[in-house]
Amino acid sequence: MEPLNVYASRLITKEEYFAPGHRSCQGCAEALAVRLVAKVLGNNVVVCAATGCMEIVSSPLPFTNWRVPWLHVAFENTGATLSGAEAGFRVLIRKGRLADKKTVFLGMGGDGATADIGLQALSGAFERGHDFVYVCYDNEAYMNTGIQRSSSTPFGATTTTSPSGKAKPTGQVTWKKNMPKIAVAHNIPYVATACSSYPIDLMEKVKKAAAKKGPAYVHILSVCPTGWRIPPDRAIWIGRLAVETGVFPLYEVEDGKYKITQEVDELRPVQEYLKPQGRFRHLTPEMIETIQERVTQDYKKLKTMTGKFNTPDKV
């Protein structure tokens, strides 16, 4: 896979649809993910974005980083604005008022916009079956407002609203919401996880998602150096560790069938992923052990779902 990746990257378009010059922090792997997604979808796209880091870094009036049509209305309604744009196009084409041109409707939001405040609107859009790709850029907190916890913040991470203190040492005490699984529960044709540390895997998934008729959901782990308290040049490395430790497995669910796309023969200990990150600095060996158990268990469960592993006690 590795040599192929090196070669394949040369085939990627040099065209930038998410133009340089945006205002994200150094080393922002969320901005990288946005850029890659935009490259895959090319020109014939309409983007509906939620309020959040990626909106704020790219659209300070009167400037824009978007070379494709792009709409932002609010924080929690991207599923709905996207539905409206897609349906509007469909009816105008049917009535002969727009040329019939294959256009991809892309929704984009952070983990807060997707798994918390915007979950209802997105669920509605999934359920009604509009033809779109929705990408969740998951940096595991509300970064734009200053690193507050979301339901996507992992157990043990400190944020400004899940701090670690004497009375509550853990930081975030809840486990990360399984948003991809919620998407799968809507019986949509395509769901995938991805990470900008694996660009080819990511781009292939977005391409697949766009080709599907109906709703498709891609959940991208987007390393945020600012919020995760790591040096900017470690973002790609941390993303790789998330996958190699099994904390964030890369898989896809096509028409209900699970497939792990980035197989890990032997998971590395989660400690390798947790230690370099300031947000986990306070964790005790016991807490790390709790996380390790959970990660191992979840990975087993996922393997079982792929059908490859029918004996769940063997990893």
Next chain:
Amino acid sequence: MSINRKGIEVSIGAADAVAMADVDVIAAYPITPQTHIVEHLSEIVARGDLDAEFIPVESEHSAMSVCCGASAVGARTFTCTSSQGLALMNEIVFIAPCMRLPIVMILANRSLSGPLSIWNDHSDVMSIRDCGWIQVFTENGQDVFDHVFFAFRVAENPQVSLPVIVNMDGFILTHMIEAIEYWEPEMVRRYLPEFKPVNRLHPDKPVTMGAFGMPNIFTEAKKAQNEALLSSKVEILRAWKEMGDITGRYYKPVESYQADDAETVFLTMGSLSETVSIAVDRLRAQGKAVGQIKLRLWRPFPFEEFRLAVKNVKKIIVLDRALSFGGPGGPVASEIRAALYGEQNMPVVANFVAGLAGRDVTVNDYIAMYEKAEPFAKGKVRQDDYIIYGVRE
């Protein structure tokens, strides 16, 4: 002009008008008393009599958001709601005009909770007074029917490009059977041109919509938005004039009844107006110099027409259908007082808050209000005086 008059529930008439306007996208969520309008529209679409996307969203917040998306790609877009539904979509209601999206919304006016009530007053629309939409009030079924075409025509006019709310009183209008003159398709075609958006989200010509404003540009953006709303009035007047030329019904921002030589006028909005007219007739029969002013256009506020209409009036009895808690009286009265402030011979404003949540206000009640307001005279009424009428003690 051929006349096709039907006895029909006003909600059904409104839905028929929306369909005759050949709307492209309808997004709505059910709430009493708006339901008949959207039910009938979904029926028309299901029958195949209207080629539109009917999007049965999961909330009003999404209804307004779908409308934003659809309008942004250049579709003719309609929604309809009441009270709690409006409250839930509130956030997006304020964004649509800033983005110059010409969405049309019928607001079947109903009181805001709590306590929960499904009945009619104007507390819902008054909560979004400053939302930046063009807002009109209707008095009867024909008004509603005509104003559907008016709303699309004004909203989509490239000189305007702003969303429009048509207020119709819940139950009093929505559930009433009235005689409505249906327009001929040819009249609609003549009056309402195809929607050609100023900007549309399309890959052929990429635009960014909904960029955020830093302090160095926000004020300018807001001033521009305000100017767009203010200057829409010219097009509003033109749209009413041309509708009159087609239908024979000429609407105005401020309409008067028996007001020419009146010393006291009632000021009303919406469906109460017809009952007030009867009260005016009775008081006239008793020799009182009473008239009526109806405010049809609420935003942009028709200052000029209003001041002219009350030029020789000594007293205005303002009927408010909502309460501004802890404030200077009903929301309409405080605007009226503001509009008159500093005028020479400024009339006295007597403010009655009445008809909350469907409480009946009869002809006799208006006569009683007139009598109650008789001692109100210059120097005796403060700006913040008001009476909640008909409270059971």
